[in-house]
Amino acid sequence: MPDLANERQFPPSETNSTPKVQLDDVQLTLNASSGPVEILRGVNLTVASGETVAIVGPSGSGKSSMISLAAGLERPTSGQVRLLGQDLAPLNEDGLARLRRGRVTMIFQSFHLLPTMSAFDNVRAPLEISGFEDADELARQALDDVRLSHRLDHFPGQMSGGEQQRVAVARALACSPEVVFADEPTGNLDTETGAHVADLLFDIAAKRRAALILVTHDSDLANRAGRVLTMQKGVLS
Amino acid sequence: MKPALLRIAWREFAGSLMRFRIYLACLGVGAFAIAAAGSTTQSFREGVTDQARILLGGDVSFTLARRTANAEEAAYIAGLGEVSPTAMMRTMAQSTAIRKQVDMRAVDSAFPLLGEMVVEGADPQADALAQRDGRWGAVVSQSFLDELDVEIGDPIALGTMNAYVAAKLVSEPDRLGQSGVFQPTALVSMEAVQSAGLLDPGQLFRSTYLVRLSEDLPLDELEDAAREVMGEDGPRMRRPEDAVDGLQRLLDLLNSFLSVVGVAALVAGGLGISQATSAFLESRIGSIAALKSFGASGADIRTIYLIQLMGLAVLGAAIGVTLGATTPVILELVAGESFRCRRRPPSILRRS
Numbered sequence: 352m353p354d355l356a357n358e359r360q361f362p363p364s365e366t367n368s369t370p371k372v373q374l375d376d377v378q379l380t381l382n383a384s385s386g387p388v389e390i391l392r393g394v395n396l397t398v399a400s401g402e403t404v405a406i407v408g409p410s411g412s413g414k415s416s417m418i419s420l421a422a423g424l425e426r427p428t429s430g431q432v433r434l435l436g437q438d439l440a441p442l443n444e445d446g447l448a449r450l451r452r453g454r455v456t457m458i459f460q461s462f463h464l465l466p467t468m469s470a471f472d473n474v475r476a477p478l479e480i481s482g483f484e485d486a487d488e489l490a491r492q493a494l495d496d497v498r499l500s501h502r503l504d505h506f507p508g509q510m511s512g513g514e515q516q517r518v519a520v521a522r523a524l525a526c527s528p529e530v531v532f533a534d535e536p537t538g539n540l541d542t543e544t545g546a547h548v549a550d551l552l553f554d555i556a557a558k559r560r561a562a563l564i565l566v567t568h569d570s571d572l573a574n575r576a577g578r579v580l581t582m583q584k585g586v587l588s
Numbered sequence: 589m590k591p592a593l594l595r596i597a598w599r600e601f602a603g604s605l606m607r608f609r610i611y612l613a614c615l616g617v618g619a620f621a622i623a624a625a626g627s628t629t630q631s632f633r634e635g636v637t638d639q640a641r642i643l644l645g646g647d648v649s650f651t652l653a654r655r656t657a658n659a660e661e662a663a664y665i666a667g668l669g670e671v672s673p674t675a676m677m678r679t680m681a682q683s684t685a686i687r688k689q690v691d692m693r694a695v696d697s698a699f700p701l702l703g704e705m706v707v708e709g710a711d712p713q714a715d716a717l718a719q720r721d722g723r724w725g726a727v728v729s730q731s732f733l734d735e736l737d738v739e740i741g742d743p744i745a746l747g748t749m750n751a752y753v754a755a756k757l758v759s760e761p762d763r764l765g766q767s768g769v770f771q772p773t774a775l776v777s778m779e780a781v782q783s784a785g786l787l788d789p790g791q792l793f794r795s796t797y798l799v800r801l802s803e804d805l806p807l808d809e810l811e812d813a814a815r816e817v818m819g820e821d822g823p824r825m826r827r828p829e830d831a832v833d834g835l836q837r838l839l840d841l842l843n844s845f846l847s848v849v850g851v852a853a854l855v856a857g858g859l860g861i862s863q864a865t866s867a868f869l870e871s872r873i874g875s876i877a878a879l880k881s882f883g884a885s886g887a888d889i890r891t892i893y894l895i896q897l898m899g900l901a902v903l904g905a906a907i908g909v910t911l912g913a914t915t916p917v918i919l920e921l922v923a924g925e926s927f928r929c930r931r932r933p934p935s936i937l938r939r940s
C-alpha cells in the first residue's frame with residue numbers, strides 16, 4: 352500500500368498562510384435546452400486553514416454548484432479555482448483525485464453512499480483507496496464519533512435518512528481532512544443529533560485546523576461559523 | 589493493482605449479487621442455450637455411434653438378395669470372425685381363424701452377436717426355436733399375437749412350415765436397424781427355414797451374415813478386400829453407419845435446428861448482457877462520483893467495476909455452461925428409457 356505522505360503533493364507555493372480554498376471570479380454557465388443558464392456569476396471566496404465559512408441562501412441559488420466547483424468535481428466556465436494552493440485548471444481527473452485523496456472530503460447533500468456496501472465499508476473504502484494503513488481503525492472510530500457503532504453492518508437501504516447522513520459525515524471526517532465541504536450536513540437530523548454532528552465538524556476545524564465550508568438553511572448552525580456568506584442568484588456576498 | 593481495490597470490488601460485488609440476478613440469468617440463459625445445443629447433439633451423436641453396431645447387429649454385415657452365400661463366400665466371411673447367418677422374408681401366417689402376411693426372420697444359435705434379445709413366456713429348459721412334436725418353435729411379436737389372435741403354445745403355419753408359438757418377442761437388439769418395425773414378426777431358426785425349403789433358389793428372401801470381427805480392421809480396407817475376393821455380385825457389406833443412416837440425417841437436422849436456436853439465444857443473451865451491463869454501470873454513477881470525490885482515480889474506478897463485471901460474467905457463464913452440460917443427463921432422467929443417449933452399449937450377451 353502506498354505511503355500516504357509520499358502520495359500527497361505539496362506544491363512549493365503552499366505555505367501555512369496559503370488559503371486552502373480560493374475562488375477568483377468564478378462563473379458557471381450551463382447549457383440547458385431552453386438556452387444557457389448562468390448559475391454562478393463571478394464568485395470570489397477565500398478560506399484559510401482553520402477557518403469556518405457558512406453559506407446560506409435560497410434554494411436553487413447555486414450553493415451546491417459552488418461547492419462542486421471548489422472541490423474540483425466540476426469545472427468553471429471561467430475564473431480560477433485553487434484548492435490546497437493548487438490551480439485546478441491544469442489538472443486532469445486523476446490529478447484532481449490525487450490532490451483530494453485523504454485531504455479534501457465532501458458531505459453530499461444526497462449522501463451518495465454506495466448502496467451495496469455496509470456503513471462500515473462505505474467509510475472504509477475511501478480510506479483504503481487513499482492508502483491509509485489503519486483504515487479499519489479509522490472507519491470504526493469515525494462511525495463511533497457519529498454514534499453509529501451499532502450500525503456497522505447495515506446497508507444504506509436499511510438505514511434512516513439521518514443515519515445515512517451520519518455515515519456520510521463519518522466518511523468525510525474519518526481521514527482527518529484539511530478541507531471539508533459539507534452540503535447541508537444536518538438537514539435530516541433532529542436538533543440534538545444535528546448539534547452533535549455540528550460539534551464534530553467545528554472540532555475538526557478547531558483541532559486539525561481544517562478549512563470548513565458549510566452549506567446550510569439552519570441559521571443557528573450558520574451562526575456558529577466564523578463567517579456567514581449569502582448566495583443569491585449566483586452571487587456570493 | 590492495489591489490494592484495496594480488489595477488496596472494495598469484492599464487497600460491492602457480494603452486496604450486488606442479489607440485485608443482479610436478472611443480469612446473471614441473461615448470461616446464464618445465453619451460455620446455457622449454446623452449451624445445451626452443443627452437448628445435446630454431441631451426446632446424441634455419441635449415443636448413435638455407440639448404438640449403431642447394435643442396430644446393425646455386428647461390427648459389419650454382409651447381405652445377399654434371394655440367395656445364401658456360396659461355399660467360397662461363406663468361407664471368406666467365416667474367416668473374418670464370429671458369424672451369425674440370418675435370413676429375412678415375407679410369408680403368410682395362418683392360425684386357426686386368421687391368415688395374414690408377416691415378416692419372418694431366421695436366425696442361428698449365435699444370434700444375437702451384440703446386445704440382448706428379450707423374450708417372454710419361453711420354456712427356460714428348452715431352446716425356443718427348436719422343433720418339438722414336428723413343429724418348429726417361433727418367437728413372435730406382440731403384434732403377431734394380436735393380429736393372428738394366438739397365444740403361446742398355439743400351433744401356426746408359416747408358409748409351408750408347421751410351427752407353434754414358443755414365446756413372445758419383446759425386443760431384438762437390431763430391430764430398429766431392420767425395416768417394418770411394426771409389422772407382425774416371427775423369429776424362427778435357420779434350420780427350420782432351410783428344411784422347409786424357404787432358402788432354396790427361386791425363393792424371395794434376403795440373407796444377412798452378421799459378423800463380429802476378430803481383428804479391428806479399417807472398414808474401408810475391409811470393404812475393398814471383400815469386393816476383391818467375392819466380386820461385385822457377391823455379398824454387399826454394410827457398416828454400423830448404414831444401419832443408422834436415417835438417424836444420422838435426423839441428427840444433422842437436429843444439429844442445425846439447435847444451432848439456429850443457439851445463435852438466437854446468443855443474440856438474445858448478448859443483448860441482455862449489454863443492457864444489463866449498462867444498467868449496472870448506470871446504477872453506479874452516484875457511487876462512482878462519490879468514490880472519485882474521495883480520491884479514487886479513473887483507473888481505480890475502472891479496476892473496481894471491471895473486476896465486478898468480469899465476476900458477474902464468469903458466474904453467469906459458469907451457471908449456463910453447467911446447466912448446458914448437464915442437459916443430456918437431465919433429459920435422460922426426465923425422458924428415461926426413451927432417451928438413452930449417453931449410455932454405453934449394453935454388455936454383449938451371447939446365447940451359448
Ligand SMILES: Nc1ncnc2c1ncn2[C@@H]1O[C@H](COP(=O)(O)OP(=O)(O)OP(=O)(O)O)[C@@H](O)[C@H]1O
Pocket residue numbers: 381382383388390408409410411412413414415416417460
Ligand atoms: N445540470 C444542470 N443543468 C441545468 N441547470 C442546473 C444543473 N444543475 C443545477 N442546475 C441549476 O443550477 C441552479 C443551482 O443549483 P444548486 O444545486 O447549486 O442550488 P442550491 O443552492 O444548492 O439549492 P438547494 O438549496 O435547493 O440545494 C438551480 O437553478 C438548478 O436548477
Ligand SMILES: [Mg+2]
Pocket residue numbers: 414415416460534
Ligand atoms: Mg444544494
